[in-house]
Amino acid sequence: KQEVTQIPAALSVPEGENLVLNCSFTDSAIYNLQWFRQDPGKGLTSLLLIQSSQREQTSGRLNASLDKSSGRSTLYIAASQPGDSATYLCAVVFSGGYNKLIFGAGTRLAVHP
Amino acid sequence: EAQVTQNPRYLITVTGKKLTVTCSQNMNHEYMSWYRQDPGLGLRQIYYSMNVEVTDKGDVPEGYKVSRKEKRNFPLILESPSPNQTSLYFCASSWRYNEKLFFGSGTQLSVL
Numbered sequence: 524k525q526e527v528t529q530i531p532a533a534l535s536v537p538e539g540e541n542l543v544l545n546c547s548f549t550d551s552a553i554y555n556l557q558w559f560r561q562d563p564g565k566g567l568t569s570l571l572l573i574q575s576s577q578r579e580q581t582s583g584r585l586n587a588s589l590d591k592s593s594g595r596s597t598l599y600i601a602a603s604q605p606g607d608s609a610t611y612l613c614a615v616v617f618s619g620g621y622n623k624l625i626f627g628a629g630t631r632l633a634v635h636p
Numbered sequence: 637e638a639q640v641t642q643n644p645r646y647l648i649t650v651t652g653k654k655l656t657v658t659c660s661q662n663m664n665h666e667y668m669s670w671y672r673q674d675p676g677l678g679l680r681q682i683y684y685s686m687n688v689e690v691t692d693k694g695d696v697p698e699g700y701k702v703s704r705k706e707k708r709n710f711p712l713i714l715e716s717p718s719p720n721q722t723s724l725y726f727c728a729s730s731w732r733y734n735e736k737l738f739f740g741s742g743t744q745l746s747v748l
Contacts, residue, residue, distance in 0.1 A: 554734045566640075566726055566739035567679075574734070612679070616734060623694060624669070624737070626679040 525550050525617045529627035536603055536634055544598040544630045546613035551591045554616040558587050558598050561610045561629070570611075571598070575618075603634045638663045642727050642740035649717055650748050657712045657743050659727030667733045668710040669694070670702065672723040673742075679726070685710055686733060717747040 526549045536542055546556070555574045559567040571580045571587040573596070579588040586599040600607060612629040640661045649655055661668065669684035671694075681694030685704040699721055701713040710729075714721060727740040 557737065559737075559739075564742075566741045567728075567737075569736045569738070572736045614679075614737075623681055623684070626671075628678045 525615075525625055527613060527615050527625050527627040529611075529613060529630050531630060532628065533631040534633070536632075538603060538605060538634055538636050540603050540634075542600050542603055542632075544600070544611050544613075544632070546596040546598070546627055548594045548596075548615045548617075548625075550617055551594055552618040553591060554618055556587075556589055556596050556616075557614050557624075558585075558596075559612045559614065561612060567612065603632075605634050605636055608632055608634050638738070640727055640729050640738050640740040642725075642743050644743060645741065646744045648746045648748065651718055652716050655714050655717060655745075657714075657725060657727075657745070659710045659712065659740060660708050661710075661729040661738070662708065663729065663731075663738065664707065665729035665731055665738075666707070667731070667735070668704065668727065668729045669737075670700070670710070670712050671726045671728065672696065673726065674723050682712070682725075684733075717745075719747050721745065722747045 528547045557572045558570045561567045573589045584601040589596045610629045610631045614624045614626045643658045666687045670682040671679045673679045680696045683702040685691045725743045728737045730737045
Protein backbone atom coordinates (compact mmCIF):
# COMPACT_ATOMS: atom_id res chain seq x y z
CA LYS A 524 0.00 0.00 0.00
CA GLN A 525 1.29 3.45 -0.87
CA GLU A 526 1.62 5.56 2.23
CA VAL A 527 3.16 8.83 3.32
CA THR A 528 4.39 9.28 6.88
CA GLN A 529 5.47 12.45 8.65
CA ILE A 530 7.56 12.61 11.78
CA PRO A 531 7.30 14.24 14.23
CA ALA A 532 3.57 14.83 14.57
CA ALA A 533 4.21 18.01 16.54
CA LEU A 534 7.20 20.22 17.16
CA SER A 535 7.74 23.24 19.38
CA VAL A 536 10.86 25.37 18.97
CA PRO A 537 12.11 28.78 20.05
CA GLU A 538 12.30 31.55 17.50
CA GLY A 539 15.47 31.61 15.44
CA GLU A 540 16.12 27.87 15.37
CA ASN A 541 16.80 26.01 12.16
CA LEU A 542 14.57 22.97 11.90
CA VAL A 543 13.92 19.93 9.79
CA LEU A 544 10.59 18.26 9.08
CA ASN A 545 10.60 14.72 7.75
CA CYS A 546 8.45 12.92 5.23
CA SER A 547 8.81 9.29 4.18
CA PHE A 548 6.99 7.35 1.50
CA THR A 549 6.66 3.66 0.83
CA ASP A 550 7.33 3.49 -2.92
CA SER A 551 10.28 5.11 -4.65
CA ALA A 552 8.39 5.32 -7.98
CA ILE A 553 6.92 8.78 -7.68
CA TYR A 554 6.04 11.63 -10.06
CA ASN A 555 6.53 14.40 -7.55
CA LEU A 556 6.37 15.44 -3.92
CA GLN A 557 4.83 18.63 -2.65
CA TRP A 558 5.11 20.41 0.70
CA PHE A 559 2.13 22.40 1.92
CA ARG A 560 1.39 24.72 4.79
CA GLN A 561 -2.02 24.79 6.49
CA ASP A 562 -3.06 27.45 8.96
CA PRO A 563 -5.94 26.68 11.37
CA GLY A 564 -9.31 26.89 9.63
CA LYS A 565 -7.69 27.68 6.30
CA GLY A 566 -6.88 25.93 3.07
CA LEU A 567 -3.51 24.57 2.06
CA THR A 568 -0.79 26.65 0.47
CA SER A 569 1.78 24.92 -1.70
CA LEU A 570 5.30 25.78 -0.53
CA LEU A 571 7.56 23.67 -2.72
CA LEU A 572 7.08 21.11 -5.47
CA ILE A 573 9.87 18.66 -6.29
CA GLN A 574 9.57 16.65 -9.49
CA SER A 575 10.96 13.11 -9.48
CA SER A 576 13.97 14.18 -11.54
CA GLN A 577 14.95 16.89 -9.04
CA ARG A 578 16.91 16.60 -5.81
CA GLU A 579 15.83 19.79 -4.08
CA GLN A 580 13.91 23.04 -4.31
CA THR A 581 14.41 26.30 -2.46
CA SER A 582 12.16 29.23 -1.72
CA GLY A 583 13.38 31.92 0.65
CA ARG A 584 14.09 30.32 4.04
CA LEU A 585 12.67 26.99 2.92
CA ASN A 586 14.58 24.15 1.32
CA ALA A 587 13.09 20.78 0.43
CA SER A 588 15.15 17.78 -0.56
CA LEU A 589 14.11 14.51 -2.16
CA ASP A 590 15.83 11.14 -1.94
CA LYS A 591 13.73 8.66 -3.90
CA SER A 592 16.00 5.69 -3.24
CA SER A 593 15.46 5.95 0.50
CA GLY A 594 11.86 7.15 0.19
CA ARG A 595 12.48 10.36 2.10
CA SER A 596 12.04 14.09 1.83
CA THR A 597 12.99 16.79 4.29
CA LEU A 598 11.77 20.35 4.63
CA TYR A 599 14.39 22.63 6.12
CA ILE A 600 13.24 25.92 7.65
CA ALA A 601 15.99 28.37 8.42
CA ALA A 602 15.82 30.96 11.20
CA SER A 603 12.28 30.06 12.23
CA GLN A 604 9.80 32.81 13.12
CA PRO A 605 6.49 32.79 15.03
CA GLY A 606 4.74 33.35 11.70
CA ASP A 607 5.98 29.93 10.60
CA SER A 608 3.65 28.30 13.12
CA ALA A 609 1.28 26.08 11.15
CA THR A 610 0.77 22.48 10.11
CA TYR A 611 3.10 21.29 7.36
CA LEU A 612 1.97 18.48 5.10
CA CYS A 613 3.78 16.57 2.44
CA ALA A 614 1.97 14.87 -0.40
CA VAL A 615 3.17 12.43 -3.02
CA VAL A 616 1.95 11.52 -6.49
CA PHE A 617 3.00 7.93 -6.98
CA SER A 618 3.78 6.71 -10.47
CA GLY A 619 1.28 3.88 -10.35
CA GLY A 620 -1.60 6.29 -9.62
CA TYR A 621 -0.30 9.38 -11.35
CA ASN A 622 -3.37 11.43 -10.76
CA LYS A 623 -3.75 10.61 -7.05
CA LEU A 624 -2.19 12.72 -4.35
CA ILE A 625 -1.46 10.87 -1.09
CA PHE A 626 -1.02 13.10 1.94
CA GLY A 627 0.91 12.58 5.12
CA ALA A 628 -0.80 13.39 8.42
CA GLY A 629 1.26 16.53 8.88
CA THR A 630 3.64 18.05 11.42
CA ARG A 631 2.15 20.73 13.66
CA LEU A 632 4.83 23.36 14.23
CA ALA A 633 4.80 25.98 16.97
CA VAL A 634 7.52 28.63 17.00
CA HIS A 635 7.49 30.62 20.22
CA PRO A 636 9.11 34.02 20.76
CA GLU B 637 -6.42 37.49 -8.43
CA ALA B 638 -5.72 33.83 -9.16
CA GLN B 639 -7.83 31.73 -6.86
CA VAL B 640 -9.97 28.69 -6.21
CA THR B 641 -13.37 29.65 -4.82
CA GLN B 642 -15.52 27.27 -2.84
CA ASN B 643 -19.04 27.89 -1.64
CA PRO B 644 -20.48 27.73 0.88
CA ARG B 645 -17.87 28.15 3.59
CA TYR B 646 -20.07 26.47 6.19
CA LEU B 647 -23.06 24.21 5.68
CA ILE B 648 -25.34 22.44 8.12
CA THR B 649 -27.86 20.03 6.67
CA VAL B 650 -29.91 16.98 7.54
CA THR B 651 -29.56 13.39 6.48
CA GLY B 652 -30.86 12.71 2.99
CA LYS B 653 -31.18 16.29 1.77
CA LYS B 654 -29.29 16.65 -1.50
CA LEU B 655 -26.62 19.34 -1.56
CA THR B 656 -23.99 20.75 -3.88
CA VAL B 657 -20.70 22.37 -2.94
CA THR B 658 -19.43 24.56 -5.74
CA CYS B 659 -15.81 25.01 -6.80
CA SER B 660 -14.54 27.45 -9.39
CA GLN B 661 -11.04 28.41 -10.52
CA ASN B 662 -9.97 31.36 -12.66
CA MET B 663 -6.54 30.07 -13.72
CA ASN B 664 -7.57 27.97 -16.72
CA HIS B 665 -6.32 24.86 -14.93
CA GLU B 666 -6.94 21.47 -16.48
CA TYR B 667 -6.74 19.40 -13.29
CA MET B 668 -9.24 19.75 -10.45
CA SER B 669 -9.87 17.57 -7.42
CA TRP B 670 -11.84 17.24 -4.21
CA TYR B 671 -10.55 16.18 -0.79
CA ARG B 672 -12.00 15.66 2.62
CA GLN B 673 -10.04 16.23 5.81
CA ASP B 674 -10.92 14.36 8.98
CA PRO B 675 -9.11 14.32 12.34
CA GLY B 676 -6.84 11.32 12.56
CA LEU B 677 -7.36 10.41 8.89
CA GLY B 678 -5.79 13.40 7.22
CA LEU B 679 -6.62 14.52 3.70
CA ARG B 680 -8.13 11.96 1.35
CA GLN B 681 -8.99 12.38 -2.28
CA ILE B 682 -12.65 11.97 -3.26
CA TYR B 683 -12.71 12.61 -7.02
CA TYR B 684 -10.49 14.26 -9.58
CA SER B 685 -10.82 15.56 -13.11
CA MET B 686 -8.05 15.65 -15.68
CA ASN B 687 -10.03 17.93 -18.00
CA VAL B 688 -13.52 18.79 -19.16
CA GLU B 689 -15.80 15.73 -19.17
CA VAL B 690 -13.00 13.56 -17.71
CA THR B 691 -13.51 12.55 -14.08
CA ASP B 692 -12.43 9.58 -11.98
CA LYS B 693 -12.66 8.23 -8.46
CA GLY B 694 -10.13 8.94 -5.77
CA ASP B 695 -9.72 6.97 -2.57
CA VAL B 696 -13.10 7.71 -0.94
CA PRO B 697 -15.71 8.30 -3.69
CA GLU B 698 -18.67 6.51 -2.09
CA GLY B 699 -21.64 8.80 -1.54
CA TYR B 700 -20.31 11.58 -3.79
CA LYS B 701 -20.77 12.66 -7.39
CA VAL B 702 -18.96 15.22 -9.51
CA SER B 703 -19.27 16.75 -12.94
CA ARG B 704 -16.93 18.79 -15.13
CA LYS B 705 -18.98 20.42 -17.84
CA GLU B 706 -16.82 23.54 -17.96
CA LYS B 707 -13.12 23.92 -17.36
CA ARG B 708 -13.49 26.37 -14.50
CA ASN B 709 -16.17 24.56 -12.44
CA PHE B 710 -16.06 21.27 -10.56
CA PRO B 711 -19.04 20.89 -8.20
CA LEU B 712 -19.25 18.18 -5.55
CA ILE B 713 -22.69 16.64 -5.16
CA LEU B 714 -23.98 14.69 -2.19
CA GLU B 715 -27.19 13.05 -3.36
CA SER B 716 -28.21 11.71 0.05
CA PRO B 717 -25.84 13.01 2.74
CA SER B 718 -25.22 10.94 5.85
CA PRO B 719 -23.61 11.89 9.18
CA ASN B 720 -20.36 10.12 8.24
CA GLN B 721 -19.93 12.72 5.51
CA THR B 722 -19.53 15.43 8.13
CA SER B 723 -16.08 16.75 7.29
CA LEU B 724 -13.97 19.63 6.03
CA TYR B 725 -13.93 19.62 2.23
CA PHE B 726 -11.33 21.16 -0.04
CA CYS B 727 -11.30 21.75 -3.76
CA ALA B 728 -7.97 22.15 -5.53
CA SER B 729 -6.72 22.79 -9.04
CA SER B 730 -3.48 22.78 -10.98
CA TRP B 731 -2.28 23.40 -14.51
CA ARG B 732 -1.68 19.67 -14.96
CA TYR B 733 -1.86 16.75 -12.52
CA ASN B 734 1.83 16.96 -11.66
CA GLU B 735 2.00 20.69 -11.12
CA LYS B 736 1.65 22.92 -8.07
CA LEU B 737 -1.78 22.58 -6.47
CA PHE B 738 -3.92 25.56 -5.48
CA PHE B 739 -6.50 24.98 -2.76
CA GLY B 740 -9.77 26.64 -1.95
CA SER B 741 -10.50 27.87 1.58
CA GLY B 742 -12.59 24.83 2.46
CA THR B 743 -16.21 23.99 3.23
CA GLN B 744 -17.10 22.76 6.70
CA LEU B 745 -20.05 20.42 6.29
CA SER B 746 -22.15 19.07 9.15
CA VAL B 747 -24.79 16.43 8.42
CA LEU B 748 -27.25 15.95 11.29
